[in-house]
Amino acid sequence: MLKLTKKADYGLMALKYLAEHPETPALSAKDIADAYGIPAQLLAKILQRLTKTGLLRSHAGMNGGYALSRDAREISAFEVIHSIDGPLFITSCTKGAKGCDLTPSCTIKEPLARVNETIAGVLKSISIYDLADRDPAKAAEAGSSIGQRLVTLTL
Amino acid sequence: MLKLTKKADYGLMALKYLAEHPETPALSAKDIADAYGIPAQLLAKILQRLTKTGLLRSHAGMNGGYALSRDAREISAFEVIHSIDGPLFITSCTKGAKGCDLTPSCTIKEPLARVNETIAGVLKSISIYDLADRDPAKAAEAGSSIGQRLVTLTL
DNA sequence: TGAATCTCCGACAGTTTTGGTCGTATACTA
DNA sequence: TAGTATACGACCAAAACTGTCGGAGATTCA
Ligand code: FES
Ligand code: FES
Numbered sequence: 001m002l003k004l005t006k007k008a009d010y011g012l013m014a015l016k017y018l019a020e021h022p023e024t025p026a027l028s029a030k031d032i033a034d035a036y037g038i039p040a041q042l043l044a045k046i047l048q049r050l051t052k053t054g055l056l057r058s059h060a061g062m063n064g065g066y067a068l069s070r071d072a073r074e075i076s077a078f079e080v081i082h083s084i085d086g087p088l089f090i091t092s093c094t095k096g097a098k099g100c101d102l103t104p105s106c107t108i109k110e111p112l113a114r115v116n117e118t119i120a121g122v123l124k125s126i127s128i129y130d131l132a133d134r135d136p137a138k139a140a141e142a143g144s145s146i147g148q149r150l151v152t153l154t155l
Numbered sequence: 156m157l158k159l160t161k162k163a164d165y166g167l168m169a170l171k172y173l174a175e176h177p178e179t180p181a182l183s184a185k186d187i188a189d190a191y192g193i194p195a196q197l198l199a200k201i202l203q204r205l206t207k208t209g210l211l212r213s214h215a216g217m218n219g220g221y222a223l224s225r226d227a228r229e230i231s232a233f234e235v236i237h238s239i240d241g242p243l244f245i246t247s248c249t250k251g252a253k254g255c256d257l258t259p260s261c262t263i264k265e266p267l268a269r270v271n272e273t274i275a276g277v278l279k280s281i282s283i284y285d286l287a288d289r290d291p292a293k294a295a296e297a298g299s300s301i302g303q304r305l306v307t308l309t310l
Numbered sequence: 311t312g313a314a315t316c317t318c319c320g321a322c323a324g325t326t327t328t329g330g331t332c333g334t335a336t337a338c339t340a
Numbered sequence: 341t342a343g344t345a346t347a348c349g350a351c352c353a354a355a356a357c358t359g360t361c362g363g364a365g366a367t368t369c370a
Contacts, residue, residue, distance in 0.1 A: 002159050002236070002243045002274070005357065009246070013263050028316065042359055048318060060317040061367025077270075081157065088157050091164065108168050111286050115232075115277060119157070122273050122308055131266050149308040153277055161329065183345065197330055203347060215346045216338025 019072035019132040026065035053083040078123035090116040174227035174287040181220035208238040233278035245271040273308040
């Protein structure tokens with residue numbers, strides 16, 4: 001139904017939270033989970049996956065936790081979603097592993113792949129920083145035009 | 156996982172097929188299903204839904220079947236997907252019925268809604284006609300630049 | 311040393327969503 | 341009236357998603 005999983009949602013929330021607390025050296029999974037009221041163990045697993053893909057840096061032991069491995073501006077929503085939900089593909093037949101059974105007959109795939117790319121492009125153009133709360137003052141100062149991105153779809 | 160359902164896929168295929176056969180007054184669900192090798196009964200249900208939402212016109216009885224209710228250029232992929240998969244979109248908490256349980260804490264929803272809108276825009280800018288096979292000659296003549304759409308994302 | 315805190319990781323059950331089937335009622339044509 | 345085709349709802353099986361548990365390793369601090 002073209003919606004991202006709750007896990008990816010949680011992951012984005014967590015990264016956003018980390019981006020909003022750059023001063024702290026690390027935040028534990030429980031800290032973040034409590035902040036949003038989401039299952040701690042589940043979030044832990046999500047953060048672990050994000051660590052494995054290099055978006056986060058982890059530190060065990062007391063006062064340990066997770067921290068962004070790069071600047072929030074350098075982490076795209078696409079990377080997060082991709083890390084958690086795996087390769088992102090619109091077409092129900094994931095071309096990755098094995099082609100769809102009815103690949104020969106279906107000629108719809110190619111144009112949809114373009115759409116897919118476009119959506120990926122949109123997601124790639126959004127960084128965690130974009131998601132994080134800006135100063136209300138800043139938002140007011142800039143009026144409504146906080147940011148704009150142009151995406152081209154070639155079909 | 157951000158992928159559209161097989162049903163929507165089937166629906167798009169079927170419409171594309173209808174768009175490619177404008178001469179025939181109507182095509183039965185079985186005809187189309189056979190052409191692509193997809194379950195006939197399932198496709199029938201899909202076409203019925205598309206009929207109910209006004210994208211198709213149906214006709215029972217012998218030599219009956221389905222036909223596009225408008226020009227293929229006037230039917231967007233968005234409409235098809237929306238008809239089949241229901242009000243779609245990104246955020247795991249469907250704002251439609253009832254807000255998510257943790258709506259207050261989650262500040263990530265608004266920016267994602269913009270992304271959502273952008274994707275919807277992409278889908279809306281694509282018509283069944285765009286999906287249908289063009290004459291190979293035509294494609295060659297026009298070179299690679301068959302069509303381009305611009306989508307703006309405001310965040 | 312050892313207790314406390316935290317990450318790491320696989321396995322597992324409960325629920326929801328999908329994909330697909332069946333049976334039947336209805337509409338239209340010849 | 342027989343044959344074809346849509347309309348619709350109930351139903352089921354398989355897959356995906358969400359969330360939980362239990363244990364194993366790191367790290368810090370007393
Ligand atoms: S559905 Fe698999 S190739 Fe189109
Ligand atoms: S997950 Fe429900 S409001 Fe964000």
